[in-house]
Amino acid sequence: MAFWRKVLAITRKDIISEFRAREIIGLVLVFVLLVILIFNFAFGAANEVISKTAPGMLWVTFAFAGVLSLNRAFIMEKEEGCLEGLMVAPISRDIIYAGKMLSCLVFLLVVEVIALPIFAFLFNLNVFSGEILVITLLSTVGFVACGTLFSALAVKTRARELVLPVLFLPIVIPVIICAVKATGLAMEGKSWTDITNWLLIIGSFDLIFLVISFWVFSFIIEE
Amino acid sequence: MRTSYLRGLTVLGLLLMLAALYMIFVYVPTEATMGAVQRIFYFHVPLAWLAFMAFFIVFICSVVYLVMRNPKWDLVASSSAEIGVIFTSLFLISGSLWAKPIWGVWWIWEPRLTAALVLWIIYIAYLLVRSYVQNKEQGARLAAVVGIAGFVDVPVVALAVALWRTDHPSPVIFEGGLAPSMLYTLLVCITAFSVLFLVLLLLKLANKDIESEIKQIYKQLI
Numbered sequence: 001m002a003f004w005r006k007v008l009a010i011t012r013k014d015i016i017s018e019f020r021a022r023e024i025i026g027l028v029l030v031f032v033l034l035v036i037l038i039f040n041f042a043f044g045a046a047n048e049v050i051s052k053t054a055p056g057m058l059w060v061t062f063a064f065a066g067v068l069s070l071n072r073a074f075i076m077e078k079e080e081g082c083l084e085g086l087m088v089a090p091i092s093r094d095i096i097y098a099g100k101m102l103s104c105l106v107f108l109l110v111v112e113v114i115a116l117p118i119f120a121f122l123f124n125l126n127v128f129s130g131e132i133l134v135i136t137l138l139s140t141v142g143f144v145a146c147g148t149l150f151s152a153l154a155v156k157t158r159a160r161e162l163v164l165p166v167l168f169l170p171i172v173i174p175v176i177i178c179a180v181k182a183t184g185l186a187m188e189g190k191s192w193t194d195i196t197n198w199l200l201i202i203g204s205f206d207l208i209f210l211v212i213s214f215w216v217f218s219f220i221i222e223e
Numbered sequence: 224m225r226t227s228y229l230r231g232l233t234v235l236g237l238l239l240m241l242a243a244l245y246m247i248f249v250y251v252p253t254e255a256t257m258g259a260v261q262r263i264f265y266f267h268v269p270l271a272w273l274a275f276m277a278f279f280i281v282f283i284c285s286v287v288y289l290v291m292r293n294p295k296w297d298l299v300a301s302s303s304a305e306i307g308v309i310f311t312s313l314f315l316i317s318g319s320l321w322a323k324p325i326w327g328v329w330w331i332w333e334p335r336l337t338a339a340l341v342l343w344i345i346y347i348a349y350l351l352v353r354s355y356v357q358n359k360e361q362g363a364r365l366a367a368v369v370g371i372a373g374f375v376d377v378p379v380v381a382l383a384v385a386l387w388r389t390d391h392p393s394p395v396i397f398e399g400g401l402a403p404s405m406l407y408t409l410l411v412c413i414t415a416f417s418v419l420f421l422v423l424l425l426l427k428l429a430n431k432d433i434e435s436e437i438k439q440i441y442k443q444l445i
Binding site: 150156157159166178181208209216220222223 | 289341344345348351352355356357361364365367368369371372373375376379380382383384386387
C-alpha cells in the first residue's frame with residue numbers, strides 16, 4: 001500500500017507539472033498530426049493503399065510520439081535538478097521507476113486517445129473496437145516499460161535525446177511488429193482468436209521489461 | 224604464462240582452420256541442389272552460432288558486473304560484444320553471398336535474417352552507449368543494462384518475426400537432414416571458429432590491459 005502511495009505521488013507530481021507547463025502532450029499531439037500529414041503525402045490517400053498501410057502508419061506514428069514524450073520525461077528532471085531531489089528522498093529506486101513509468105503511460109495514452117479518432121476521421125478507418133483498444137493499451141505498456149528505462153539512461157549520456165531512439169527502437173521492434181499485425185487483423189474485422197498469439201507476445205514483452213527494468217533501474221540513476 | 228597459453232591456442236586455431244578449409248573444399252561432397260555455393264554454409268553457421276554465444280557472454284558478464292562491480296567482468300562483456308558484432312556482420316555478409324545465387328536476391332525479409340539484423344543493431348547501440356559517457360564506471364554500468372535488456376529481447380524478437388513471416392524453411396541440422404560428412408565438416412568448422420573466438424577474446428582483453436596501463440603511465444607523466 002505504502003509502495004503505491006509513493007509511486008502515485010511521483011506520478012501526480014508529473015501530471016501537475018504537465019498541467020502547468022504544458023510541455024509534452026500538446027507538442028506531441030502536433031507532432032502526431034504532422035506525421036499523419038507527411039504519411040498522407042508519402043503514400044497518397046487512395047482507399048486500397050490506406051487500408052494496407054494504415055496499421056503501419058499508426059504504429060510508426062505512436063512509436064515516434066513515444067520517443068518524443070519519453071525523452072522529455074527525464075530531460076525535464078535533469079534540467080531542474082529534480083532527479084537529485086528524487087534520489088535523496090527516502091524511497092527506493094524502483095518506486096522512482098514505477099512513478100515515472102506510470103506518468104509516461106498516462107501521457108502517451110492521452111496522446112493516443114486523441115490521435116486515434118483523428119486518424120480514423122482523416123483516413124476513414126474503423127478503429128473503435130475492443131480489440132484495438134486492448135492492442136493499443138498492451139503495446140503502450142510495453143513502450144513505456146522499456147522506454148522509461150532507456151530515457152533515464154539517455155539523459156546520463158552526452159548526446160541525450162539522440163541516444164533514446166537508437167536504444168529504444170531496436171528493442172521495441174517485437175512490439176511494433178505485433179501491434180501492426182494485430183491492428184491490421186482487427187481492422188479487417190477478425191475476431192479475438194486470430195489476434196491472441198500477437199497479444200501474447202506483446203504481453204510477454206511487457207512482463208519481461210517491467211521485471212528487468214524494475215531490477216536494473218537503480219543501476220542507471222545512481223551517480 | 225599468459226602469452227604462451229595464447230600462443231598455444233593460436234597454433235591450435237590455425238591447425239583447426241586449415242583442417243576446416245581442407246574439409247570444406249576437398250573432403251565434403253558438393254551439395255546436390257545448390258552446388259558449390261552451399262560450401263558457404265560451413266562458414267556461415269559457425270559464425271552465427273558464435274555471434275550468439277558472444278552475446279550470451281555479454282549478458283552473463285553484464286549481470287555479474289552489476290552484482291559484483293568488478294571491472295574485469297565489464298572488460299570481458301565489452302570485448303565479447305565487439306567480436307560478436309564483427310561475427311554478426313560477417314554472417315550477415317556471408318548469408319547475403321549465399322542468398323544471391325540461391326534466392327536471386329541479396330536480402331529477403333526472412334525471420335532469421337530479420338532477427339539477426341535487429342540483433343546486430345542492438346549490439347552496435349551497446350557499443351555506442353559507452354562512448355557517449357565521460358565517466359568510465361558509469362559507462363560500464365549503462366552498457367551492462369543495455370547488454371541485459373538486449374539479450375532478454377532476443378527470444379521475443381525471434382518469436383515475433385517468426386510469427387510475422389511463417390513461410391520459411393526450417394534449419395535442417397536438427398532434423399537429421401544433414402549427411403554425416405557434412406555434419407563432421409560443420410563440427411570441425413564450429414570448433415575452429417570457437418578457438419578463433421577464444422583467441423580474439425583473449426587478445427582483446429590483453430589489449431585492454433595494455434591500454435589502461437598506458438593511460439596510467441600517461442597520468443603519472445602529467
